[in-house]
Amino acid sequence: MGHKVVSALLDAFAALSPIHCAGCGSADRTLCDSCRLELMPEVTPRTLADGTTVFTALRYEGVVRQALLALKENGRTDVAKPLGLALAPALARAAQPGVELVAVPTSRAAWRRRGYDPVALLCRRAGVELSKVLVHNRSTLSQKTLGIEDRASNLVESMRARQSLVGRKFILIDDVVTTGATFAEASRALRTAGAEVIGGAALAFTPRVFDRSTALSGVSQNTP
Numbered sequence: 001m002g003h004k005v006v007s008a009l010l011d012a013f014a015a016l017s018p019i020h021c022a023g024c025g026s027a028d029r030t031l032c033d034s035c036r037l038e039l040m041p042e043v044t045p046r047t048l049a050d051g052t053t054v055f056t057a058l059r060y061e062g063v064v065r066q067a068l069l070a071l072k073e074n075g076r077t078d079v080a081k082p083l084g085l086a087l088a089p090a091l092a093r094a095a096q097p098g099v100e101l102v103a104v105p106t107s108r109a110a111w112r113r114r115g116y117d118p119v120a121l122l123c124r125r126a127g128v129e130l131s132k133v134l135v136h137n138r139s140t141l142s143q144k145t146l147g148i149e150d151r152a153s154n155l156v157e158s159m160r161a162r163q164s165l166v167g168r169k170f171i172l173i174d175d176v177v178t179t180g181a182t183f184a185e186a187s188r189a190l191r192t193a194g195a196e197v198i199g200g201a202a203l204a205f206t207p208r209v210f211d212r213s214t215a216l217s218g219v220s221q222n223t224p
C-alpha cells in the first residue's frame with residue numbers, strides 16, 4: 001500500500017475510534033481516567049427566574065466543557081456515553097410517574113451542520129425515551145454568541161409544539177443551563193399547546209453566569 005492510502009486508512013480509523021481524550025487531548029480513547037473523574041455528577045436543584053426547578057449534574061467548565069464541546073462541535077459522538085451517564089441521575093431526580101421527557105429542540109441549521117442532535121444522543125445514552133413534541137419555528141442565532149440581554153429576545157416564540165398537548169405533563173431537558181432563556185421558551189411553547197411543565201434537567205450549568213444572574217434578578221439556587 002502507498003503511504004497516502006495507509007494515511008487515509010489511519011485517519012478513517014481514528015475517526016471511528018478516537019485516540020485522544022476529549023477532555024484533555026492526551027493519548028487515550030474517549031476520556032482518560034482523570035477526566036472521567038471530573039464527570040462525577042453532583043445533582044443540584046436550581047430554580048430559574050420563571051420558577052421552574054432544573055436538576056443539573058455538572059458545572060460547565062474545564063473537562064466538562066471540553067467534553068461537551070467535543071461532542072457538539074467536533075463530531076465526538078463517543079463522548080455521549082460518559083456524558084449521558086452523568087446526566088442520568090439528574091434525569092432520575094427530575095422524573096415523576098406519568099411525566100414525559102422532552103428535549104429542547106436543536107435548530108435546523110445546527111442539525112444540518114452536525115448530522116445528529118447532541119441532547120437527544122445524550123438522553124439515548126442515559127437510557128431514556130424522549131417525546132418529540134417540540135420543533136423550531138424559525139431560525140435563531142446561536143445562544144452562545146449572545147449576551148444575557150439578547151438571549152431571551154433571540155428566542156421569543158422560536159419554538160412550537162407539533163400538536164395539542166392538553167392533559168400531558170413534561171420534564172424539559174437541555175445540555176447546559178446558562179440564563180434559563182432556552183428553558184423558558186421551551187416551557188412557553190409546551191404550555192401554549194396545553195401541556196403542564198413539571199420541571200427540568202440539564203447535564204450542566206454555567207457557574208459564572210448563574211452566579212451573576214442570581215445577583216441581578218434574584219434567581220435562586222441551592223448550591224453548596
Ligand SMILES: [Zn+2]
Nearest residue numbers: 021024032035
Ligand atoms: Zn483527559
